[in-house]
Amino acid sequence: MQVETFGVIGAGQMGGGIAQVAAVNGMQVILHDISTEFVERGMAAITKNLRRSAEKGKITDSEVQGILDRITPSTDMTRMKSADFVVEAASENEEIKFKIFSRLDEVCPPHAILSSNTSSIPIGRIASRTRRPDKIIGMHFMNPVPVMKLVEVIRALSTSDETYRTTVELAEKMGKTPAVASDFPGFIANRILLPMINEAIFCLFQGVGSKESIDTVMKLGMNHPMGPLALADLIGLDTCLAILTTLHQGFGDPKYRPCPLLRQYVETGWLGRKTGRGFYQY
Structure with a gap:
């Protein structure tokens, strides 16, 4: 056509x-x-x-x-x-x-x-x-x-x-x-990407490292062009939460459970670049 x-x-x-x-x-x-x-x-x-x-x-x-x-x-x-x-x-x-x-x-x-x-x-x-x-x-x-x-x-x-x-x-x-x-929840890209972003948020939530350290490790250690927390801000934290919720509900697997810190940020209105504040300020 x-x-x-x-x-x-x-x-x-x-x-x-x-x-x-x-x-x-x-x-x-x-x-x-x-x-x-x-x-x-x-x-x-x-x-x-x-x-x-x-x-x-x-x-x-x-x-x-x-x-x-x-x-x-x-x-x-x-x-x-x-x-x-x-x-x-x-x-x-x-x-x-x-x-x-x-x-x-x-x-x-x-x-x-x-x-x-x-x-x-x-x-x-x-x-x-x-x-x-x-x-x-x-x-x-x-x-x-x-x-x-x-x-x-x-x-x-x-x-x-x-x-x-x-x-x-x-x-x-x-x-x-x-x-x-x-046709599975999250398809390929976000079934792989969002659990990584979620784990980075858990690392911040549990004090494993600062946001700067977490993003630096992924940029310099894994050669990612952008750290996962900065990427979450670019995507939109509300969108990240929505995708993780779909994965969690779709598979019923606790490994997709959204980090409480992500949910807290979204409820506060800190959605990332589009609101001027997420894990970073813009």
């Missing part, structure tokens, strides 16, 4: 990044969020990123404008009726995603593929809320989307071969490298 119009639900850091990459690669994009403020903020971030690329000589000023012209801001979900492929990039909350997919199922044309950028929620669970389970798939981008090459492609039991092939081809068209994961 040819994807000409690409829809994105959610104009935040992930959604905006996905919309930018799709537009850079020639697709017409509909960028939707629940308020004009959120959409304008997302468009401003995309514009800033593109202008930075122009300043570095990677693209021209005219190319910047051309890319922006391919993105249509929206607060009306019915605009997705013209989309061939939609990526949902809303909050990591099951009920929110279920409502979005139910609405997209009503609005989008029968041929449209609906995908989720969820980092942990099983795709089959989302697919069951629609009348097109064969056209539901996971398309999990990494943050920051314009830079990171990986896209996890997650097939539910009901996902058709055509949907899978179209999604893989689309990821490649967007300059990404697809990696296929089975």
Whole structure:
């Protein structure tokens, strides 16, 4: 299937990044969020990123404008009726995603593929809320989307071969490298990453080391580009907690139990970079 119009639900850091990459690669994009403020903020971030690329000589000023012209801001979900492929990039909350997919199922044309950028929620669970389970798939981008090459492609039991092939081809068209994961909580990336981050938080919680020492050990000892606590701040501590909760509930295994310190930070409103305070101050 040819994807000409690409829809994105959610104009935040992930959604905006996905919309930018799709537009850079020639697709017409509909960028939707629940308020004009959120959409304008997302468009401003995309514009800033593109202008930075122009300043570095990677693209021209005219190319910047051309890319922006391919993105249509929206607060009306019915605009997705013209989309061939939609990526949902809303909050990591099951009920929110279920409502979005139910609405997209009503609005989008029968041929449209609906995908989720969820980092942990099983795709089959989302697919069951629609009348097109064969056209539901996971398309999990990494943050920051314009830079990171990986896209996890997650097939539910009901996902058709055509949907899978179209999604893989689309990821490649967007300059990404697809990696296929089975439909288990957390998939591959976060089933490995979040327990590591959680253990780093336990080390801080139990006084094994300071945040600086913990991050330094992982950067210099394991050659990670960023320490796990700084990475948690970048991801968002609320998102980390949501993923760990999904893993814990999905597998019933105590090894996925979120550290009490993580829960305390989230309840305090210290969510990381997006609030100016997490394990570090910004």
